[in-house]
Amino acid sequence: MTAAAGLRGAAVTVAGLGVSGVPAARALHALGARVTVVNGAADDRARSEAAELEALGVAVRLGDGATLPGGTDLVVTSPGWRPDSPLFAAAAERGVEVWGDVELAWRLRGPGAAPWLAVTGTNGKTTTTRMLAAILTAAGLRTAAVGNIGVSLLDAVLGEQEYDVLAVELSSYQLHWAPGIRPHSAAVLNLAPDHLDWHGSMAGYAADKGRIYRGNQVACVYNTADPETERLVREADVEEGCRAVGFTLGAPRPSELGLVDGLLVDRAFVADRQGTAQELAETGDVRPSAPHNIANALAAAALARAFGVEPAAVREGLRAFRPDAHRIAEVATVDGVTWVDDSKATNTHAAQASLAAYDPVVWLAGGLAKGAAFDELTARAADRLRAVVLFGADRALIREALARHAPQVPVVELERTDTGAMSDAVAAARELARPGDTVLLAPACASMDMFANYNQRGDLFAAAVRALPGTTAQAH
Structure with a gap:
């Protein structure tokens, strides 16, 4: 019996509305499951989403995310729900399985589904x-970037579009x-400490990340500079x-x-790994060419090569790729000073990688620390810092580390x-910067103390920079 057939007539509780819960509830209802959605919030957005589902015949309980409906056969949860939620304790007590939306998608894949x-x-x-995804597309494959990436x-699994292969981003929440x-x-x-309040410990966080290697068929790709990623490979089944x-x-x-004389090269997917290396691309084909972004490109290339993609498509795909906004994006050059928006650097690990790409730097940082410490970050960056501008609720933690x-x-x-x-921060940075410097917004903190999200934070930074007199160039 297929998973879809097994869900017909089953009583399924969906934990949470939003970008994961609503599609899950719709898909389960379409498969003939008896669906009840539980959601802790009862605000305007929740009521609007509930009304849409109720119109389909889905039951929705707002304002109560802790009570497991009687007779539940399966729980499908949105990824953000913490493992220690009372709903899951009740499910465990009754012997009811809990799947995330990613697990549900995997189980609903049909025969011959895209790997x-x-x-x-x-x-x-x-x-x-x-x-x-850009590399796979360049190779002529039908593909999409899906998962935690917003699609x-x-x-992707249940739609009419057919795919040859999917590029799937998975968060630690989803993998759990x-x-x-x-x-x-x-x-x-x-791997760096993140979301430890959710996972309970660094060991729990790493273990959930390591689930991604389970059952791999061709390649487990790891970062040689991060021994913990190699450990996860060694322990994988x-x-x-x-x-x-x-x-x-x-x-x-x-x-x-790896890299040889400015070239990205492959010594893994070649006939003679001991004696030869295959050129894949030049570092200039990767934009921006910051070290951590080159590492991203090498990881993407490794997965593509594991799927049999030819070297020429790796180069073509990397050349065609354009990063999302607020990821080490060059905003403008003003009086010889380069201004870079990396508002997406919301933790110390990301900020450290960003700071390592520039020297000297006027660093804009601060926000919500989420329990992070800043000693390692400031110690590593000390020699390349021209000056620092701090803002936000937990700025004192960074000031003390500095x-x-x-x-x-x-x-x-x-x-x-x-x-x-943010306008004040840009003004202060302009006074501190000298020609040849980079002013870098890499906050190392979350944004919600002052901004709606990291996108707004980056947008306001870019707008303030572009309003400076003397702006001579702007990245596209």
């Missing part, structure tokens, strides 16, 4: 997944609730013949992709807490 090339990591997931996997997925090949880009493939910013060893590890660096601290603070 998954999967990507996770603390930072770089979206960029790498989109690079991978529902359920829509996806015990059954078995990608063709997968990559863990890096994979298919017979699946190989460990590393990526490095240095010269690659056999079974690795005092310990970079006491020679001038610091301007803004007390203003509304969105207009």
Whole structure:
């Protein structure tokens, strides 16, 4: 019996509305399941989404996300719901399985369904997944970037569009609730403390990331500069013949992709791994060519090569790729100073990678720290900092770390807490920067203390920069 047939007539509780819960409820209802959605919030958005589902015949309970409806056969949860939620405790007590929307999508794949090339990591997931999709497209394959990237996997699996292969971004939340997925090949880009309140510990976070390697058929791609990613490969239960493939910013060893004289090269998917290397692209084909973005490109190339993509398509795909907004995006050059928006650097690991790409730097940072410490970040960046402009609720944590590890660096601290603070930060940075410097917005913190999201934070930064007199160039 197929998973779809098994759901017909089953009582399924969907935990949460939103971008995951609503498509899951619709798909389950269409398959003939008896669906009840539970949602803790009862605000205007929830009521609007509930009305749409109720019109289809789906039952919705607003304002109660803790009670498991009687007779539930299966729970399908939105990825953000914490594992310690009372709803899941009740499900465990009754022996009811809990799937995420990714697990549901995997189970509903039909015969001959497109294989998954999967990507996770603390930072770089979206960029790498989109690079991978660009490479696969350049190879003439029918593909899409899906998953945590904003395109529902359920829509891709159940829609009319046929695919040869899917580039799938998966978060640690999604992987926690996806015990059954078995990608063709997968990559863990890096691991740094993040979402520890949700996972309970770094060990729990890493274990959920490592689920992506389970059942891999061809390649488990890991970061040679991050031993934890290699450990996850060593512990993975994979298919017979699946190989460990590393990526490095240095010269690659056999079974690795890396850099040689400005070239991205492959010593993993060649006939003679000991004696030859295959050129894939030049570093200039990757935009922007910051080190961590080159690493993303190598990981994407490794997954594409694992699927049999030819070298020429790797080069073509990387040349065609354009990064999303607010990811190390050059905004303008003003009086010899380059202004860069990396508002997406919402944690210390991402900010560290961004800072490593520029020297000297006037650094704009601050926001909600989410429990992070800043000592390692400030110590590593100290020698390349011209000055620092701090804003946001937890700016004092960064200021104190700078005092310990970079006491020679001038610091301007803004007390203003509304969105207009970004204009003040840009003005302060202009006074501090010299020709040849880079002013870098890489906050190392979440944005919600002052801004709607990191997109608004980056947009306001870019607008303030473009309003400066003397703007001479702008990135596209």
